Structure formats: structure tokens, C-alpha cells
Amino acid sequence: MSKALAIVISLFLVLIAAGNRAQAGVFNPHTFTLDNGMEVVVLPNHRAPVVLHMVWYKAGSTDEPKGKSGIAHLLEHLMFKGTPKFPNGEFSKRVAQHGGQENAFTSLDYTGYYQTVASDRLEMVMELEADRMTNLVLNAEDVATERAVVLEERNQRIENKPAARLNEKALQKLYPQGHPYGRPVIGWRDELAALTREDALSFYKTNYAPDNAILVVAGDVKVDDVKRLAERYYGPIAKAGVNKRPSIISLGDIQGGETVLRDPRVKQISWSENIIQPSLTNGDPTRVVALEILAELLGGGGTSRLYRALVIEQPLADSVGTYYDSSQRGDGRFVFYASPRPGVPLAQLTQAVRDEVQKLLDQGLKPDELEKIKKRMQADAIFSRDAMKTGAWTIGGVLAREHKIDDIEKWPERVMAVTEADVVNALKAVMAEPRRIVTKLLPADKVGDSQ
Amino acid sequence: MKLKPLYLFIFAVLFPLNAYAVDVERVISPSGIEAWLVQDHSNPVVSVRFAFQGGSELDPEDKKGLANLAASTMDEGAGDIDSQAFQQILADQSITLRFEAGYDRFSGQVKTLTENADQAFDLLRLALTKPRFDAEPVARLKSQIISGIRASSEKPGKIAFNALYENLFPGHGYASDSDGSVESVEAITQADLKAFAETRLARGNLIVGVTGDVTPKQLGALLDKAFGSLPAKPNFTHQPETSAKAIGRLQVIDRKIPQSTIVFGHGGLKRDHPDYYAALVMNHIVGGGSFTSRLYEEVREKRGLAYSVGSSLYPMNLAGMIVGSAATENARVSETIDVIRAEWARMAAGEVSQQELDDAKTYVTGSFPLRFTSTDAIAQILVAMQVNDLGLDYLDKRNAYISSVTLEDVKRVAAEHLHPDLLDIIVVGRPAGIVPSH
Structure with missing residues (x-):
């Protein structure tokens, strides 16, 4: 193509984009599905000769069998051990030998693996990742050693941190009766310590298959090249007919409550109130976005x-804020949090939070308040295109939690459509929701706690 | 979630880049202010990073935390605009403007949509040259910082590194971290903050890196707008050069927690040392990278002792260091320390193969472009290149520096710079069977 023609075409594209501003997406991904059911998302970005290759499995801690908490995450660790073709940690050695960086992650609703490599090494990592989707080999000794590593990880992330221990207790109460969001991703210590090679392989065989996976490739690539490579490496893997995941929308009937943790190592008191709210799974899109705007204007x-x-x-406070997580496959959560200034009783601080909420309910929004936040959120969409990884992580996470790409791509126009009444109504619903838990992190000596 | 590599503070190891992807331009503004620029017009965003040489090492002994408090309050009102109004403009225009204090530098960041770049640089000028340091925001930020210091006093990693630095740099600015203490932060006055801004921020100690949707001509005007009214020269004297005083201490700091945090370190090479690249490759083999180092293999893969373990070169302006850390249950601390010391000794004795060297070199060169995937990341690298005086063509030369490292270089550098008997070790927790020394 001549340069002049290319300029004319790109000008034309700019005009189309400008003319359809409301329809312009956030990341504008290319998507297709392989014959075996594997979803593929491609996000070209040519800033650097680099590609991010990710495989997401629709299987996280919520998909674990009873009594086997932590198996999704332990399996994630074990996925680096080897296959007949690439045994003994060969996966990581090869990635490193090619200058690549890699890691993996486990969450409530998914498990994922990724490598960042020079764009001409995409085929190399695709071959490795496709191979370990079905060919993992484990021996009992590897499992025992890795289980010890994960117990140390649990020490590091949870047991050594009073705030993390409190969070674990609170989630158990907020999601009672064995709801999967009530157990920690890393697993309960006693269950984790008892996990076996057979547990890992069973979870692997049930969940790791192309029809339960999403491939996301972002960076310096062409869509056609990704398609050709995906068909070559992932295409031949047989679909497993993975069952549809059961709904995990909470049906719990808790009526509020309080979780307190006292520890001599706590030097700053903190408080939070966690309130069940709809997520993208069960929420009307306008309500979901109204909650996001509410979280921003109240405490962002x-x-x-x-x-x-x-x-x-x-x-009264050193810090205070709100956030709302709409992205879960199960319920969403709206959260208030604060830390008092030294000497301020917690009851005074939480009353002041309630007063501010009441003020918003009574007086509504200030002139311009909503418009300013909408403008800021539109800018957020532009900034989100800056880093190569943002689109890959966002879209992978959305699809792995059974949401739709439109939930991202149509986000800017959904934001624009929200009214003041939507925001106030969202707040009313938050305040009326009975499924809520208060947490308090307190020093052992009761200083500063008037409760 | 498999492993979070160790982030040993900021400038631990800089992987510069493979230049064919980006063109670095030197931009000189009409009034003579220099910035290094990588243009990228694919998205309407401009990212700026800047640094003034001289950081918290210069804080007076009774006012430790001065640079950090200045960084926290410089964006809280300037000129005629008070704190709340200033923050409101930043929020409404989606402008990120922030400052931070390191040991060696006082740094900042601006990130803005192209359409707001003029206003962003104007606000930066105000913050740098007319900060208000009003009583309310100063009191508020002091309270937040002091709460943070109190909370940090129970964070095992923070306790351990603070103790390590205190031991390694007695009487020097590096002995205490940028936050300061409860007492020293309380002692800082508005006059101290004003004096800080007037004496420390000047064109003569300024370094700027910019990436994004801006041309050299536009950038020239923006540089003059933001930095043109700063004084020509700063008014301070750096602390003297020093070296880490490691003597092989093993110190235990008691905390009732199930897992001990272990940190270790001794002196190392500064960034301008001729053997720096050999040391970088050598450290990669011992404790760098993510899943391939000897420490990872021996401590985690073979023995399951720890979730995270590793080491890094930590070159500062006035001293070099090599430091590392691990975390393991109290019962296995002693075994973990033995393994770390043994790996130090094995490398110091020159036990390293050509294959290990080749693998390390392909990783260190091949991973080089992976950092260039956001405008802000590139702007940070442009600043680091200038801080370390690496030259405009560094991006083209860097991989050749790595490739030229030989097995003999690695053995020589390991023998000269790794000292298992001198490693200072701090353990925070209730480790079993540890006898503190010194």
C-alpha cells in the first residue's frame, strides 16, 4: 500500500470514529472461536515489538470440590512442573532463554497463565501453553514440595497480616452456608495441607480444556497470524464438553453482623462495611454503572x-473511601472503609460517614457533579489504552467470569446514560440491603476503640 | 499469583532497551532545558517523568522525612489556588500530578490527555515554584504519614530492611528511610518545606523524560512553561560517598508471627562501575529473574522453603549494594539461611557454567524490550538513562555490553564482590535455633 493511500484510509477511519463517537469502544478487540470452542481475543498494539500471550481457564476457587479448598491455586503452581514433551521445568527455562517473562494467577472465578515475549516468539510460547493444557505429568514428591511452598505463601499473604486474617473471617460471614466466596482462594490451612496429587489431576481433567478456556493475545501482532497459530496449536486439542458452571449468586439470608479482629501488631485502626450488590451477572447495566459512579463521587x-x-x-479520618466491584461472577460488593485519626472514636467516624450518605440522599447531587465524573470516566477509557496489558487483562477477566465484551466496550456510553436519579436510587438500594458485614481491625489494648 | 518477584525498592535493576522499537530524541527548549523524548502519537496521552538529583539522604537528622513530606504536599495548593481547588482541577481534567522522594532523587510524574497538556504543565510550574504548604494540608498529610510509619513498624519486610540499612550505613543519610520517624515528621515546619522547594529544585539538577503524543517543538514550549522559572542552580551539598559496612551480623528482631522474613546484603557495585554488566549477569544467575535463579531453585523448587526468594543489585548514587530476601516458617529459618550462604559461597568460588552464563545473557538481553509497553514506563527509562549518564545511544549499545560478558568476567566479579562471610542478615519473626551474632 502506498503511503498516501494509507494516510487517506486512516483519515477516513478517524472520521468514522469521530462521527460515531458514542459507539466507539474501549479496546476494539478482534474475536473469534476455534472449532473446539476455545474463545480467542486479539488486541493489536504496535508500540513495542512485544506480545502478551494469555490463557484463561473458567475455573477458580469457586469451582473447587467441597473440602478441597486451595486446589485451583495449587494446580496453578504445579502447571510449571512438566509434560512428556517439556519435562522438569522446561517450560520456564525456555521462556527465560528466549528473554520472556511469565507468571500465573488464580482468583475466585478463574485461573490464568501468561508470557510476555518478543513478538517473533509468540509461536514458541503458544506451543508450550497448548502442550500443558492436557499433558501435565505430576509426581507425588513435586506435589508435596509445592504444597509446602503454597503453605509459605499462605503464611506470607494471610497469617502474617492481621488485615488479611480479618478479611478471611469477614468473607466467611458475608457468604455463609458454604458459599464458595466465603472461602479463601489460597485455601483453608488444614484443607490445603491435605491436598494430594490425585486432587490436582482431578481438578485439571475436569476444568482444563479448550472449550473452558480463553486465549488473549495483545501487542505487536496481526489478527490473521494469531488465528493461524491458534488453529495450529490449540485447534487440535479435543473439546471436553465441560459442564456449565452453576450460578453462585448469593441466596444467603444474613441480616448484618460484625467481624472484629484484635492484634497487638495493629497500629492503625480500620473499619469497613461490605454490602452485597448486583454484579454484571445479575445487575441491570445502568444500575451497575450508577454504582460505579456512586463509588467515585462518594469515596473515590x-x-x-x-x-x-x-x-x-x-x-476525623486519615483515610476514607468507597469502592464497588461489579466484575465478579457471583454477587458484587459495595464497600465503605475508613481509618480514624489517632484519638477519634470509631463510633464518631462511622456516624460521620452515615451523615454524609444521608446528605447525599436528602440533597441529591450538586450541579455539574455528575457531568464531571462522567468526563473523568471517559478519560479513563482513553488512558486504559495506554499500556499494552490493560486491554488483555480487562477483557480476559470479563470473559472468564462469564460476562460479555460489551460490558467493557459499551461502558463509555453506559456511563453517559446514567442520570442523577439512577445514582441516588443506587445509594438507596445500597443502604437498604440487609446482606452486609462490618469489619473492625483493632489493637489488642482497646486504645482508640469506644465500642 | 504464583510468585511476585522481589521489588527491592525502586531502581534495583534497570533493564534498558532494544532500540529499534523506539527513537530517543534530545529536545532542548528555547530557554535551554533538556528532555529526552520518545514520540508516540497512537493515543492522545502524554507521560512525563522528572527527577531532581538529591533525595532523602539530605534530610537533616532532626527532620528526617522532609523530602517525603514535601513530595506529599507540593500538589496540595500552589499560587492562588488552595489545596482543595488544586486537587479539583487535577481531578476534573484527569491530570495525574504527583511527587515522590527516594534516597537519591526527588521525582515526579505528570500524565495527561494531550488536550490538557498546557494546563498540566502550568499546574506543574505552580507546584514546583509556588507551593503553598498551607497549614491544613500539611497537618493532614503529616497525620497520614505518621499513621503509615506506625503501621510500618509492624510490617516484617519494612522492619527488616530498615534494620539492614541502619547497620550498613551508620551515621549516613542512607541509614534511615525516606518516611522519617514520628518525632522527626512532627518537627517539620512550613518554613522547612518552603526552604526545601527553594533550595533543592533547580534547572541545574533536573532530568526529564517524556513519552507520548507530543512533538519536539510542542515539548520545548511545555518545558519552558513548567521548569523555566526555576533557579539555575540548587543550593545544597550531597552527602559524602560511603560504602556498606557489612560484617557478617546475624540479627533477630522478635515479632510474634508464624513466618519469619529474612533479608540479607552487603556492599556491591555502583552503576558506573566498569564491571556493572558482569555483576548484573552474575546476580541474575544467583538470585535474579523470576523462576530460574539458583536461589529460586534451591530454596523454593527443591526444598519448598519459601514462596519468594531472590537477590538484586542495588546501586545508589553514593554506595552500591547487593541485597536479597526470603520468607519462611519459623522452624525452617536456619536451613534457609544455610542454603542462601551456600549459594553465595558457591558463586564466589567461581562455580558457574558456560550454559548458565549463556542462558542468563539471552534472558537479560531478550527481556530488554518488554519494558517498553506503556508511555509511563518508557518515560521512566528515559529518566534512568540520564540519571546514570548512559548516553543517547545506550539503547543501541546496551545488549552488546551484556553479550560481551565472559565466563571469566563473571567468576572474577563473583570472587571480588560476593562475600558469604560478610553477609549481614536480619530475621524478623520467632525463628527457631538461631543464635544472633555481633
């Missing part, structure tokens, strides 16, 4: 209502 950073009132004006 240094210009939010709560920060201004409680940290700057009164001032």
Missing part, C-alpha cells in the same frame, strides 16, 4: 465527598 479519591468532609473538613 481526594476530591470525593467523604474525603472532603471527613479527612479535610472535620477532620
Whole structure:
């Protein structure tokens, strides 16, 4: 193609984009599905001669059998051990020999593996990743050693951190009656310590298959090349007919409660209130986005209502804020959190939070308040295209949790459609929701706690 | 979640880049301010990183935390705009403007949509040259910082590294971290902050890296806008050069926790040492990378002792170090330390193969472009290249520096710079069977 023609075409594309601004997506991914059911997402980005290759499995800690908590995550570790073709840790050695970086992650709703490599090494990592989708070999000794590593990981992430121990207790209460969100991704210590090679292989065979996986490739690639390589390496793997995952929308009937953890190592008191709210799974899209806007205007950073009132004006807190997670496959969560300034009783601080909420309910939004936040969120969509990895992580996470790409791509227009009434109604529903847990992290000596 | 590599503070190891992907331009503004630029017009975003030489090492003994408090309050009002109004403009225009204090440098970041770049650089000028340091934001940020210091006093990693540095650099600015102490932060006044801004921020100690949707001509005007009214020269004297005083201590700091955190280190090479690249490759073999180092293999893969373990070169302006860390249950601390010492000794004795060297070199060269995947990441590298005086063509030369490292170089550098008997070790926890020394 001549350069002049290319310029004309790209100008034309810019005009189309400008003319359809409301329809413009966030990442504009290319998607297709292999014959064996594996979903593929391609996100070209030519800033650097680098590619990010990810495989996401729709299997996380929520998919674990009873009594086997931690198996999804332990299996993630074991996936680096070897196959007949690439035995004895050959996977990581090869990736490193090619200058690649890699890692893996396990969450409530998914497990994923990724490598970042020079773009001409895409085929190399695809061959390795496709191979370990079905050919993993484990011996009992490897499993025992890796289980010890994961127990240390649990020490590092949970047992050594009072805030993490509190969080673990609180989730158990917020999601009672054996709900899978009530158990930690890394597993309960006693169950984790008892996991075996057979447990790992059983979870692997049930969940690791192309029809339960999503391939995401971002970076300096052409869509056709990715398609050709994906068909060559992932295409021949037989589908497993993986069962549809059961719904994990919470049916628990808890009526509020409080979880407290006291520890002599706590030097700063913190409080939170966690409230079940709809997620993208069961929420009307307008309500979901209204909750996101609510979290931003109430407690999203240094210009939010709560920060201004409680940290700057009164001032009762060192920190305060709100956030809302809509992305889970199960319920979403709306969270208030705060840390008092030294000497401020917690009850005074939480009353001040309630007062600010009441003020918003009584008086509604200020002129321009909603428009400013909408404008900021539109800018967020532009910034999200900056780093190569953002689109890959976002879209992979959405698909692995059974949401739709539109939930990302249509996000900017959904934001624009939200009204003041939507935001106030979202807050009313948050306050009326009975499924909620208060957490308090306190020092052992009761200083600063008036409860 | 498999492994979070060790982030041993910021500038631990810099992998510069493979240049064919990016063109680095030197931009000189009309008034003579220099910035290094990588243009990228694919997205309407401009990322800026800048640094003023001289960081928390210069904090007065009774005002430790001064640079950090200045960094926290410089964006809290400037000129006629008070704290809340200033923060509101940043939020409304989606401008990121922030400062941070390291041991050696006072640094900052601006990230903005192209359409707001003028305003962003204007706000940066105000923050740098007319910060208000009003009583309310200073008191508020002091309270937050002090709460953070109190919380850190129970974080095993923070406790351990603070103790290590205190031991390695007695009486020097590197002995205490940038946060300062509860007492020293409380002692800082508005006059201290104003004096900080007036004496430390100047064109003469400024370094700028920019990436994104901006041309050299546009950038020239923006540089003058933001930095043109700074004084020509700063008014301070660096601390003297020093070296890490490692003597093979083994110190236990008691905390009632199930897992001990272990940190270790001794002196190492500074960034301008002629053997730096050989040392980088050598450390990669011992404790660098993610899943391939000897420490990873021996401590984690073979014995299941720890989730994270590794080591890094830590070259600072006034001293070099090599440091590392691991975390293991209290009962297995002693075994873990033995393994770490043994690996140090094995490498120091020159036990390293051509294959290990070749693998390390392909990784260290091949992973080089992986860092160039966001505008902010590239801007940070442009600053680091200037800080370390690496030259505009460094990106083209860097891999040749790595490739030229020989097996003899690695053995020589290991013999000269790894000292298992001098490793200072700090354990935070309740380790079993450890006898502290010194």
C-alpha cells in the first residue's frame, strides 16, 4: 500500500470514529472461536515489538470440590512442573532463554497463565501453553514440595497480616452456608495441607480444556497470524464438553453482623462495611454503572465527598473511601472503609460517614457533579489504552467470569446514560440491603476503640 | 499469583532497551532545558517523568522525612489556588500530578490527555515554584504519614530492611528511610518545606523524560512553561560517598508471627562501575529473574522453603549494594539461611557454567524490550538513562555490553564482590535455633 493511500484510509477511519463517537469502544478487540470452542481475543498494539500471550481457564476457587479448598491455586503452581514433551521445568527455562517473562494467577472465578515475549516468539510460547493444557505429568514428591511452598505463601499473604486474617473471617460471614466466596482462594490451612496429587489431576481433567478456556493475545501482532497459530496449536486439542458452571449468586439470608479482629501488631485502626450488590451477572447495566459512579463521587479519591468532609473538613479520618466491584461472577460488593485519626472514636467516624450518605440522599447531587465524573470516566477509557496489558487483562477477566465484551466496550456510553436519579436510587438500594458485614481491625489494648 | 518477584525498592535493576522499537530524541527548549523524548502519537496521552538529583539522604537528622513530606504536599495548593481547588482541577481534567522522594532523587510524574497538556504543565510550574504548604494540608498529610510509619513498624519486610540499612550505613543519610520517624515528621515546619522547594529544585539538577503524543517543538514550549522559572542552580551539598559496612551480623528482631522474613546484603557495585554488566549477569544467575535463579531453585523448587526468594543489585548514587530476601516458617529459618550462604559461597568460588552464563545473557538481553509497553514506563527509562549518564545511544549499545560478558568476567566479579562471610542478615519473626551474632 502506498503511503498516501494509507494516510487517506486512516483519515477516513478517524472520521468514522469521530462521527460515531458514542459507539466507539474501549479496546476494539478482534474475536473469534476455534472449532473446539476455545474463545480467542486479539488486541493489536504496535508500540513495542512485544506480545502478551494469555490463557484463561473458567475455573477458580469457586469451582473447587467441597473440602478441597486451595486446589485451583495449587494446580496453578504445579502447571510449571512438566509434560512428556517439556519435562522438569522446561517450560520456564525456555521462556527465560528466549528473554520472556511469565507468571500465573488464580482468583475466585478463574485461573490464568501468561508470557510476555518478543513478538517473533509468540509461536514458541503458544506451543508450550497448548502442550500443558492436557499433558501435565505430576509426581507425588513435586506435589508435596509445592504444597509446602503454597503453605509459605499462605503464611506470607494471610497469617502474617492481621488485615488479611480479618478479611478471611469477614468473607466467611458475608457468604455463609458454604458459599464458595466465603472461602479463601489460597485455601483453608488444614484443607490445603491435605491436598494430594490425585486432587490436582482431578481438578485439571475436569476444568482444563479448550472449550473452558480463553486465549488473549495483545501487542505487536496481526489478527490473521494469531488465528493461524491458534488453529495450529490449540485447534487440535479435543473439546471436553465441560459442564456449565452453576450460578453462585448469593441466596444467603444474613441480616448484618460484625467481624472484629484484635492484634497487638495493629497500629492503625480500620473499619469497613461490605454490602452485597448486583454484579454484571445479575445487575441491570445502568444500575451497575450508577454504582460505579456512586463509588467515585462518594469515596473515590481526594476530591470525593467523604474525603472532603471527613479527612479535610472535620477532620476525623486519615483515610476514607468507597469502592464497588461489579466484575465478579457471583454477587458484587459495595464497600465503605475508613481509618480514624489517632484519638477519634470509631463510633464518631462511622456516624460521620452515615451523615454524609444521608446528605447525599436528602440533597441529591450538586450541579455539574455528575457531568464531571462522567468526563473523568471517559478519560479513563482513553488512558486504559495506554499500556499494552490493560486491554488483555480487562477483557480476559470479563470473559472468564462469564460476562460479555460489551460490558467493557459499551461502558463509555453506559456511563453517559446514567442520570442523577439512577445514582441516588443506587445509594438507596445500597443502604437498604440487609446482606452486609462490618469489619473492625483493632489493637489488642482497646486504645482508640469506644465500642 | 504464583510468585511476585522481589521489588527491592525502586531502581534495583534497570533493564534498558532494544532500540529499534523506539527513537530517543534530545529536545532542548528555547530557554535551554533538556528532555529526552520518545514520540508516540497512537493515543492522545502524554507521560512525563522528572527527577531532581538529591533525595532523602539530605534530610537533616532532626527532620528526617522532609523530602517525603514535601513530595506529599507540593500538589496540595500552589499560587492562588488552595489545596482543595488544586486537587479539583487535577481531578476534573484527569491530570495525574504527583511527587515522590527516594534516597537519591526527588521525582515526579505528570500524565495527561494531550488536550490538557498546557494546563498540566502550568499546574506543574505552580507546584514546583509556588507551593503553598498551607497549614491544613500539611497537618493532614503529616497525620497520614505518621499513621503509615506506625503501621510500618509492624510490617516484617519494612522492619527488616530498615534494620539492614541502619547497620550498613551508620551515621549516613542512607541509614534511615525516606518516611522519617514520628518525632522527626512532627518537627517539620512550613518554613522547612518552603526552604526545601527553594533550595533543592533547580534547572541545574533536573532530568526529564517524556513519552507520548507530543512533538519536539510542542515539548520545548511545555518545558519552558513548567521548569523555566526555576533557579539555575540548587543550593545544597550531597552527602559524602560511603560504602556498606557489612560484617557478617546475624540479627533477630522478635515479632510474634508464624513466618519469619529474612533479608540479607552487603556492599556491591555502583552503576558506573566498569564491571556493572558482569555483576548484573552474575546476580541474575544467583538470585535474579523470576523462576530460574539458583536461589529460586534451591530454596523454593527443591526444598519448598519459601514462596519468594531472590537477590538484586542495588546501586545508589553514593554506595552500591547487593541485597536479597526470603520468607519462611519459623522452624525452617536456619536451613534457609544455610542454603542462601551456600549459594553465595558457591558463586564466589567461581562455580558457574558456560550454559548458565549463556542462558542468563539471552534472558537479560531478550527481556530488554518488554519494558517498553506503556508511555509511563518508557518515560521512566528515559529518566534512568540520564540519571546514570548512559548516553543517547545506550539503547543501541546496551545488549552488546551484556553479550560481551565472559565466563571469566563473571567468576572474577563473583570472587571480588560476593562475600558469604560478610553477609549481614536480619530475621524478623520467632525463628527457631538461631543464635544472633555481633
